[in-house]
Amino acid sequence: MKRDPVLTARGVGKTYVTGGGTVTALSPTDFSVERGEFVMVSGPSGSGKSTLLAIVSGLLTPDSGHVEVLGQDLTQLSRHQGDALRLASFGFIFQRFHLIPALTAMEQVSIVLRRQGLKSRLADVRASRVLEDVGLGHRLKNRPDSLSGGERQRVAIARALAKRPRLIFADEPTSALDSSNGRQVAEMLRATALDEGTGVVCVSHDPRLEAYADRVVRMEDGCIRTEA
Ligand SMILES: Nc1ncnc2c1ncn2[C@@H]1O[C@H](COP(=O)(O)OP(=O)(O)OP(=O)(O)O)[C@@H](O)[C@H]1O
Ligand SMILES: [Mg+2]
Structure with missing residues (x-):
C-alpha cells in the first residue's frame, strides 16, 4: 500500500509532576496514521493510551517531540490555531458521549456545522442526513435524557462525522455500551x-473490537510494545 500519512508523531513524551513526585505517562514515542486507516490503541489501565490520544489530537502539549497533521506541526500552533484546526478537521468521540443536555439530537450535530460557517438550513439538512445514516432518523427531536446509551453514542458519532473530518479520535467509545451497540460503533x-x-x-x-481495526498498537507502562 502506498504510504499516505495523515498524522505523524515523533518522539512525543509526557511526564506529569504531582505532589507525590513525577509520573512518566508516555515515554518518547513515534506514532502515525495513514489516510483511511483504522488504528486501535489497546493496553491496561494507566498505560498511557489517553495521554497518547490527547497529544496526537492536540488536546495536550507533549514535553518532547512533534506532531504533524495535514502539513502543520500541532505542537507549534497557538491555542486559536489549534482550536481552528480541530474544528475544521478533527472529530472526537468520548466514553461518556459529552452531549449537551438541553439540545435535541439534531441540534447537537447542527450546532457544530453552524460553528463551521454553514447556513442554518444547510446545517439542519446535513445534520438530519447524518443522523439518519447512523440509524437515528426517528430520534431527531429527542434530547439526551430520552435516548439510550447506544443512541447517545450514535449522536456523538454523527456529530463527529457530520463535518467530514480528516481524522477521528475516539477514547473508549464503546465501554459504556453493551456488546451489540459496541459492535455497531466499531462498524461505523x-x-x-x-x-x-x-x-x-x-x-x-x-479485545472484541480489534477485529475491526487495520492495525492494533499495544501500550504498556507508557510505551508502545507491539504493533499487529
Ligand atoms: N493529569 C494528570 N496528572 C498526573 N498524572 C496523570 C494525569 N493524567 C494521567 N496521569 C497518569 O499517567 C498515566 C497514564 O494515564 P492515561 O490516562 O494516559 O492512561 P490510560 O491508558 O488511558 O488508562 P485508562 O485505561 O484507565 O483510561 C497514569 O499513571 C496516570 O495516573
Ligand atoms: Mg484512558
Whole structure:
C-alpha cells in the first residue's frame, strides 16, 4: 500500500509532576496514521493510551517531540490555531458521549456545522442526513435524557462525522455500551475509514473490537510494545 500519512508523531513524551513526585505517562514515542486507516490503541489501565490520544489530537502539549497533521506541526500552533484546526478537521468521540443536555439530537450535530460557517438550513439538512445514516432518523427531536446509551453514542458519532473530518479520535467509545451497540460503533468507525478515507484512532480495552481495526498498537507502562 502506498504510504499516505495523515498524522505523524515523533518522539512525543509526557511526564506529569504531582505532589507525590513525577509520573512518566508516555515515554518518547513515534506514532502515525495513514489516510483511511483504522488504528486501535489497546493496553491496561494507566498505560498511557489517553495521554497518547490527547497529544496526537492536540488536546495536550507533549514535553518532547512533534506532531504533524495535514502539513502543520500541532505542537507549534497557538491555542486559536489549534482550536481552528480541530474544528475544521478533527472529530472526537468520548466514553461518556459529552452531549449537551438541553439540545435535541439534531441540534447537537447542527450546532457544530453552524460553528463551521454553514447556513442554518444547510446545517439542519446535513445534520438530519447524518443522523439518519447512523440509524437515528426517528430520534431527531429527542434530547439526551430520552435516548439510550447506544443512541447517545450514535449522536456523538454523527456529530463527529457530520463535518467530514480528516481524522477521528475516539477514547473508549464503546465501554459504556453493551456488546451489540459496541459492535455497531466499531462498524461505523471502520466504514468511515474505508468509505471516507478518514484516519481513525480508537483507544479501547475491548479485545472484541480489534477485529475491526487495520492495525492494533499495544501500550504498556507508557510505551508502545507491539504493533499487529
Ligand atoms: N493529569 C494528570 N496528572 C498526573 N498524572 C496523570 C494525569 N493524567 C494521567 N496521569 C497518569 O499517567 C498515566 C497514564 O494515564 P492515561 O490516562 O494516559 O492512561 P490510560 O491508558 O488511558 O488508562 P485508562 O485505561 O484507565 O483510561 C497514569 O499513571 C496516570 O495516573
Ligand atoms: Mg484512558
